[in-house]
Amino acid sequence: MFDIHEIRSQFSILNQEVNGKPLVYLDNAATSQKPNSVLEAYNRYYTEINANVHRGIHTLSQLATEEMELSRRKIQKFINAEHDFEVIFTKGTTEGINLISYILTSELKKDDEIIISYLEHHSNIVPWQMLCERTGAKLRVIPMDENGVLQLEYLDEFLSEKTKVVSLNQVSNALGVVNPISEITAKTRAASDAYIIIDGAQSAPHFKIDVQTLDCDFFVFSGHKMYAPMGTGVLYGKREILEKLPPFQGGGEMIATCSFDRTTYAGLPFKYEAGTPNVGGNIALGAAVDFIERVGHENIQNHENALLEYAQRQLLEIEGLKIYGEKANRTGVVSFNLEGIGISSDVGMILDKMGVAVRTGHHCTQPIMDFFDIAGTVRASFAVYNTFNEIDILVEGVKKAKRMLA
Missing domain, CATH: 3.90.1150.10 (Aspartate Aminotransferase, domain 1)
Structure with a gap:
């Protein structure tokens, strides 16, 4: 049973006044507020099990690792990924898209084409412009009409053997327009072998995501827009693609072996998670998934x-x-x-x-x-x-x- 009063009682921040008036928070597309259960999970990590993950045999390290990997499995179920190691922790959507555009550099050459749309956030425009600068590829933009509806006849016109990337948001952050992603994916698959990237920053908080049904190659979203802390996010990628493409950053955690002569890379997901992760935030992201599932x-x-x-x-x-x-x-x-x-x-x-x-x-x-x-x-x-x-x-x-x- 949906009880708005019970739901609001879980968000302590809403019980305050701003400028002498009760807070009415309507800026959720920028960031959502966090339920007490998420804040408690975050606080519990730092007050009870603070330790680095995957690297220690001591109890706290083991507990922290277990909690963060449990969160990864929750997210796997949340988006219906086939494998938990297809879930890569990031700082958010922007980092996820930049990661993808970087690792695709070797996949593109001069005069290849990248398709985006008029409805994109800057974070789904600028990284592709930068990739075009690196490779000589060209950017093509699906126009929209006066209602913000994408004119998909232009997608039909744009798609060709030159198309290497199609990257669109599922929901526009500026207008709230829901794009017909399944139709776009079907058209792309029929006409090219392009990588399909979906920006889910504004869809993951609002409706059920199924990456297998969407048949995308990558799906990115931010935790802080779906009741989790800032500095958290997820990049989903299909196993065979992530295994084929190069790492994003080098350092600790992402190596299998390292010597001055040669370094080999760790398996998924660690290949793309160099350095110490945001352990507390990632655990709290799992708590945010729990909150959404409960509601x-x-x-x-x-x-x-x-x-x-x-x-x-x-x-x-x-x-x-x-x-x-x-x-x-x-x-x-x-x-x-x-x-x-x-x-x-x-x-x-x-x-x-x-x-x-x-x-x-x-x-x-x-x-x-x-x-x-x-x-x-x-x-x-x-x-x-x-x-x-x-x-x-x-x-x-x-x-x-x-x-x-x-």
Whole structure:
């Protein structure tokens, strides 16, 4: 049974005031708040079993190793990976995409092509531009329409034997648009042997992920957007691909043998986990998976979609308010501006005075803003602990901002 009051009781940070008003936290696409169970798991590591992993025979090292590897297995189940060693711990989505783009350097040559889309976060644009600079490959960009819907006829046009990488997000962080990843994957598989990368930073918190059904080669996401600590994340890669490609960084943990003459590399996942990992964060990431599983993917998705529908309906009653991506299939995000108010941060500052936390600006998606010929938007983004009453407070705040700034 879905009990919003019981869920909110697990997030101590929500029980505070900001500027004399109850906190209304609607910046979840930037980072989510953390339930007490996650904070307790993180704290327990440092207060009870703090030790380096995989390298010690003493009790604390063994306990820390067991806890972190248990977390890896939880994540394997969470995304339905075939093997736990296909789960690579990272600092987050950005590091995951950079890792992939680096290890693919030897796979590309001059005039090969990389396909991304207009909807991408900068972290799924810049690493591919850098790969193009290293190799002479070319970047091709799937355009979108006025609702943020990708024009897949261009994907059909772009795909060829030159296509070596197709990298897209599953959900847009700026607009909340849900991309038809299964259709994109099917088209790509039929037309090329390209590597398929999915940026799941904005999808993993909101609905069930199945990497085997998606048939992607890589899937990346961040822990801090799905109730885990910052500095945590996951790169999933298919076993045969990760075994074939070179390491990302050299150092401890990623070697099998090391001498001045020659170094051989460890097996998966350690080949891609050089150095001391974020053990406490990785353990807490497993606790965040436990939290999501307890609440239930279906319950989360249904509640957040109801919040989005309610927020959109209420906001559109405000004259002169435009929602970007209004007619697209979306989840978790409503991104908007008020007519005649050119600086979204002005609206955000007024909302903050009312205790409402939203994100303003270009959201690390400047091409999207350029498409709409705007500097930025006001973005309200939802999590499982948000309420309809909080939407009402947001709407009243936007009305107040309009009165003050018009």
